[in-house]
Amino acid sequence: AQKVTQAQTEISVVEKEDVTLDCVYETRDTTYYLFWYKQPPSGELVFLIRRNSFDEQNEISGRYSWNFQKSTSSFNFTITASQVVDSAVYFCALKRYLNAGGTSYGKLTFGQGTILTVHP
């Protein structure tokens, strides 16, 4: 079975602190993708990053960085020097092939989400 666990339900930090959001996944597939999405209070999910199972290079984009470790099945997300605008719910998701109705498609399985609150 496929599963994504975000053990941190809520995190509260003060502005300018660094914060890491954990994501652990389970799958027997060798080919899969991992995603992070941000859900601000407006509700729309905003895509942040995707990473395929064969690419364990860390990624940095401005204040955001991602650490993918296949050995521990983790895909953690770090925000450096957090800002109030970073306050949101963050979702980690796993995408794998699923056969249904005679065709295959890429199915996204989401974690429960981590609520991040950054205080001024």
Place this chain on the structure above:
Amino acid sequence: DGGITQSPKYLFRKEGQNVTLSCEQNLNHDAMYWYRQDPGQGLRLIYYSQIVNDFQKGDIAEGYSVSREKKESFPLTVTSAQKNPTAFYLCASSIMGRTLQETQYFGPGTRLLVL
């Protein structure tokens, strides 16, 4: 502007009533999806469609129905058979549904409340 629109933003349902949530995209994407989000939970897939006139049940399809008559539109009907419809509903689309690397892009959501 290319994107996904959902309407209405808020929807109220009376007991025994069917309601329809609208989802439209102008991204020329083939695949579209409906998800349900409950407080403290991740998103769960209701239905998906990889191409016009075709759709498949997701993990929690009971009490819901969809149609895909046009590429840009994928309306979701919440029927009276859905006993606990109060939730936030998100529509998404991707270029195709069959490849893993494609990203799903989401609309702003519709919040459904039962009166």
